[in-house]
Amino acid sequence: MCLHHAADLGEWRDAARSLLLAGMPPEEVEWSRSDADLFGRAPTEVPPPGQNATPPSVPRRFLDLAEAVVCHSDPGRFSLLYRTLWRLQDDPHLIGFLPDPDMQRLHRMEKSVRRDCHKMTAFVRFREIAGRSGDRRRFVAWFEPDHHVVARTAPFFAKRFADMDWMILTPKGSAGLENGQLALSEKPAARPDLSDETEGLWRTYYASIFNPARLKVKAMQAEMPKKYWKNLPEASLIPALVAGAGQRAADMVHRQRELAAPAFHDRLAARRSDTREAAQTEAAGVIATDLDELRRHAAACTRCPLHCNATRTVFGEGPPRADLMVVGEQPGDIEDLTGRPFTGPAGQLLDRTLAELGIERKKLWLTNAVKHFKFVARGKKRLHQSPNRGDIDHCRWWLKREIELVRPKLILALGATAVESLTGKRASVTPLRGQLIDTLFGVRALVTWHPAYLLRLPDPTRAAAAAELFRHDIGKASEMVSTGEMVPPAGIEPATFGLQNRCSTS
Amino acid sequence: MKKTLQERLAILADAAKYDASCASSGTEKRDSTRGGIGSTQGSGICHAYAPDGRCISLLKILLTNFCIYDCAYCINRSSSNVERARFTPQEVIWLTLEFYRRNYIEGLFLSSGIIRSADYTMEQLVRVARELRLSHGFRGYIHLKTIPEASVGLLDEAGLYADRLSINIELPTDNGIAELAPEKEPGQIRRAMGDLRLRIEDASEPTKVTKRRKRFAPAGQSTQMIVGADGANDATILGTSSRLYSSYGLKRVYYSAFSPIPDASSRLPPARPPLMREHRLYQADWLYRFYGFGIDEITSARPDGMLDLDLDPKLAWALAHREDFPVDVNRASREMLLRVPGLGTKSVSAIIAARRQRSLGLDDLARLNISVRKVRAFLCARGWTPLRLIDRSDLRDLFTPQPEQMVLL
Numbered sequence: 001m002c003l004h005h006a007a008d009l010g011e012w013r014d015a016a017r018s019l020l021l022a023g024m025p026p027e028e029v030e031w032s033r034s035d036a037d038l039f040g041r042a043p044t045e046v047p048p049p050g051q052n053a054t055p056p057s058v059p060r061r062f063l064d065l066a067e068a069v070v071c072h073s074d075p076g077r078f079s080l081l082y083r084t085l086w087r088l089q090d091d092p093h094l095i096g097f098l099p100d101p102d103m104q105r106l107h108r109m110e111k112s113v114r115r116d117c118h119k120m121t122a123f124v125r126f127r128e129i130a131g132r133s134g135d136r137r138r139f140v141a142w143f144e145p146d147h148h149v150v151a152r153t154a155p156f157f158a159k160r161f162a163d164m165d166w167m168i169l170t171p172k173g174s175a176g177l178e179n180g181q182l183a184l185s186e187k188p189a190a191r192p193d194l195s196d197e198t199e200g201l202w203r204t205y206y207a208s209i210f211n212p213a214r215l216k217v218k219a220m221q222a223e224m225p226k227k228y229w230k231n232l233p234e235a236s237l238i239p240a241l242v243a244g245a246g247q248r249a250a251d252m253v254h255r256q257r258e259l260a261a262p263a264f265h266d267r268l269a270a271r272r273s274d275t276r277e278a279a280q281t282e283a284a285g286v287i288a289t290d291l292d293e294l295r296r297h298a299a300a301c302t303r304c305p306l307h308c309n310a311t312r313t314v315f316g317e318g319p320p321r322a323d324l325m326v327v328g329e330q331p332g333d334i335e336d337l338t339g340r341p342f343t344g345p346a347g348q349l350l351d352r353t354l355a356e357l358g359i360e361r362k363k364l365w366l367t368n369a370v371k372h373f374k375f376v377a378r379g380k381k382r383l384h385q386s387p388n389r390g391d392i393d394h395c396r397w398w399l400k401r402e403i404e405l406v407r408p409k410l411i412l413a414l415g416a417t418a419v420e421s422l423t424g425k426r427a428s429v430t431p432l433r434g435q436l437i438d439t440l441f442g443v444r445a446l447v448t449w450h451p452a453y454l455l456r457l458p459d460p461t462r463a464a465a466a467a468e469l470f471r472h473d474i475g476k477a478s479e480m481v482s483t484g485e486m487v488p489p490a491g492i493e494p495a496t497f498g499l500q501n502r503c504s505t506s
Numbered sequence: 507m508k509k510t511l512q513e514r515l516a517i518l519a520d521a522a523k524y525d526a527s528c529a530s531s532g533t534e535k536r537d538s539t540r541g542g543i544g545s546t547q548g549s550g551i552c553h554a555y556a557p558d559g560r561c562i563s564l565l566k567i568l569l570t571n572f573c574i575y576d577c578a579y580c581i582n583r584s585s586s587n588v589e590r591a592r593f594t595p596q597e598v599i600w601l602t603l604e605f606y607r608r609n610y611i612e613g614l615f616l617s618s619g620i621i622r623s624a625d626y627t628m629e630q631l632v633r634v635a636r637e638l639r640l641s642h643g644f645r646g647y648i649h650l651k652t653i654p655e656a657s658v659g660l661l662d663e664a665g666l667y668a669d670r671l672s673i674n675i676e677l678p679t680d681n682g683i684a685e686l687a688p689e690k691e692p693g694q695i696r697r698a699m700g701d702l703r704l705r706i707e708d709a710s711e712p713t714k715v716t717k718r719r720k721r722f723a724p725a726g727q728s729t730q731m732i733v734g735a736d737g738a739n740d741a742t743i744l745g746t747s748s749r750l751y752s753s754y755g756l757k758r759v760y761y762s763a764f765s766p767i768p769d770a771s772s773r774l775p776p777a778r779p780p781l782m783r784e785h786r787l788y789q790a791d792w793l794y795r796f797y798g799f800g801i802d803e804i805t806s807a808r809p810d811g812m813l814d815l816d817l818d819p820k821l822a823w824a825l826a827h828r829e830d831f832p833v834d835v836n837r838a839s840r841e842m843l844l845r846v847p848g849l850g851t852k853s854v855s856a857i858i859a860a861r862r863q864r865s866l867g868l869d870d871l872a873r874l875n876i877s878v879r880k881v882r883a884f885l886c887a888r889g890w891t892p893l894r895l896i897d898r899s900d901l902r903d904l905f906t907p908q909p910e911q912m913v914l915l
Contacts (some may be wrong), residue, residue, distance in 0.1 A: 096859045099870035122551045126608045159537035160545040163643075164607065198604050204512050205605075208519035209566060210556040213765045216780055219559025223552065234554055242557050252768045261585035268574050268584050272689065300693075308680050309749055311700040312693065336753075337700040377745075377752035379795075384697065 002032045003078065006172070006186060007071040007148035009063075016082050022058045026086045031078035058088055059095045068110040071117075071148045079107060093126050118145045121156050123228050124168055127196035133179065139166040142191050143230060151184050158182045199233040206234040212245035213252060216330035291320050291405050293473075294398070298371060304394040311336045316367025316402050323363075323481040325408035325443075327399065329417040329450055330370035330391075333382050341366045346452040353451070353467075357475050365406045369421035370395045392421045396440075403441045409486035411443055412477045415450030429453075434473055444486065448473035515601070521571040521618060522581050524729055524767070525674075526760040528552075530563045530612035530647040533669040533725035542643025543606065546669065550612050550647065550746040564615040564649060565605050569593055569630055573619030577676070577687035578771040580763055581733045582619045588768065595634045602638060606646055613647030613669075614638070620653065628656035628664070635667035647725075654690075654698035661698070665705055665722035670757070672728045673698050678746040682736035686773060699754040702727045706755065733778025733787060734862040735764040741811030744790055744801045751795065761787045786813040793820055796851055797844045816906045821847040824884060826903055836865050836887045847905075848880030 001015050019029055049439065066081050074080075084102050088094055097103060126139035139161075150168065154175035167176040169189035176183050220238075229235035288294035295315045302305060314331035317340060326342075334344035344349050354361050370391050375382040387395075399421055403411070413419050420426050421437040432447040439445050449470050457463040480486055509517070530550030537545035554559035570592035571582040581588055593601075602614045614915055616634055620627050631650050638644040650668040652661065664671055673695055680692040702723070709722035710743070729750060733743060747759040763784035764774070792815060793799040804819050807826045814822045824831065824847050833842050835857060843854045856874045859884050862864060867888040872878050883892050 093863055097863050098856050099866065099873040101873065104873045118551070122553050124609050159539055161543065161607065162538040163543050196608070198608060201512060201515060201601070202605060202610050204515050205519050206554060206562065206563065208516045209523045209562060210560045211523050211765060214558040216559030217557055220555040220557050223561065224555040232554065238557055245557065249766065254764045262587060265576065265584040269576070305909050307693070311696045311753065337704050377748040380752055380755065445732045462600065
């Protein structure tokens, strides 16, 4: 069987199909290629289909493989493909069995072709030539691929460099785009003699981006083998860069600051120390007298190590004199990013419940017992971790000051952490739920579930019952503040600010 | 005298080379068949490799290396005597397009020293990206270094034109930043990363009306950490990376072994960390992201929280957990196969596909391009059981590089 094209899947496929229909075993077919045949000899005779011949079918994966393998320069590629095709007729699972020697060879060839295509997209270097056609600039490149990959790779260049005219010449054919029309040829091209001024800038860039302190010549050559160097304008710099690297790196180390820092550095440093001093005087021992100031101070809080891992302090929000204050546990994944309390899934559940009861969220002061998100990293997700006693104790200072400034008539405590923060005692929520409790701050609190608990209940009937109680508790709290049953507490003396903790290494 | 374009290119490329990232992958598919110039596909292309083994995919330059900050590890810090230069946005655009047309690069990675203010600098960076996209129809890859202190409006615009945005975390701990980069605020860096994550996620949801996605940094965000400039050990570094991956959906955390810079600050440690340390951190990072390892598993082998420089972290883990081996190559779960030293994600998939058809022996593994020498101590296969190999006391020696005998010249 004689084929005319070096890498034409369609041609091989037609031939292979007729051979298969004729029942020709692979041992009896000899595949050859001839460029001279294009117009000369009559096409090779294909035996007529045998009786009972059914049209052959192959797994899709085989055709994908074959499309690449026909581009390989190995003259045995056509017979290997035909033998595999023949074997696939009896054993279609062969396609997934990579340890088979034929499959292994096919995959190696495919990989080699893919790599060659990839290197062509990487290492083709266009040089500009004079003369425009209209507003299209003209470029020519010379490249030497290992395999017959010009036709396979040309569409990449056509899509990328659509607004210019270009030619890529290779010993295995050429491709060109002129006025948007892609033209291919299998004829070997001759190496053109070209130059381009911009290559000087490119070589400057190449030499400057190289870091002589980290010489790894083998790593470079694994990806950019020497066979490509002769056509890369930057590659002639490599020997000198490698040879001089040791000296340059040593110079870097030895060139310690012999000179004084530049003058503008001293001016900048003076300006910086002024602003730093001003900031320090502001922060030292000042206790916030309004909520905005408190929010600013809290944003810079480093009293516990949680701030090192979280994104930001999530401070409370609401009107400065809210009748009802809602205290949750701690910000979650979403709150940590938005910086606002109750904006994640639990917050949305709270919002829905408030809407059902006709309570306006913006009339409540919403906050958390702990102001930073505590979590452990698991792959791409953050898993919530309950705050421990220390976290709650550290953060109570902020909650206390919040209560002193907002002066709510009643607090709605969501979940065990809120209860612990408000009372100083750890307690289970279930027996307290729906009850009024005394807090450390002179305001009473009504206890209910945290909405995140409702989201975690797996049993739908239990979840629905709990949601009903949750709704009832919120409604009750809202009613208590609106009927004037509760009064705001008298002012409390603010505590002094404790020492700031810097976080440890972790 | 004003420096020539070539002189400034040399200075501003030299100043940018300490940024490790050069990736141009993971963005949307675009091409220029309907106008403009350039294309992007799933995976990027490395157009050249420098003798430091790093790929050159993007034109990686600074707009200017003047900087008002004084970060000890940075060559461009205000107290450094390095030569200074500045490009105009027009010059960067011209260089990008001319390099691109000659197929030298996939696009632009633009960063800058901070001049005047964060907003002023960020505005200049965004301007380059905007003009490349809108005035020149550039469809190639753009990576913008984002300044954490810049205003939110500039961030939004940057995401509109750039494929990837990155904010450098700089150092693994807040204390390290306070010590070596006193003008930077770690909380501000995290907040900016959080803002980016919200915007990227928001843009990946199709809008309700048109079903079209908004465009915001389709190749996501990445960051870079300097290794060995402060005292943080590998466990701390990897802990920080895992938190960054989980908190902000980062595509990559780059580790950059702090490299000697000319005119180094006296605040830095005198010795540089071995390049191998950086390599081991990348391997551990991969194990965390693609092989189902927890950071504590990877770093628990040694009490000082450092990775073994002689052994890759997967092998080190396997030697510390010999009781889990040998693993039967014909029966073990994907998760367990992924833990075998010498098997990667691709070879595990090939094994699982092949063993459906017949029981595999070592010869089959060899034909899957798996190094039998590396894996056979840890695997049972058809006709192969590692005879008490796993109990051998010299197992570690089988894998550690042998000291080389010196010869007389």
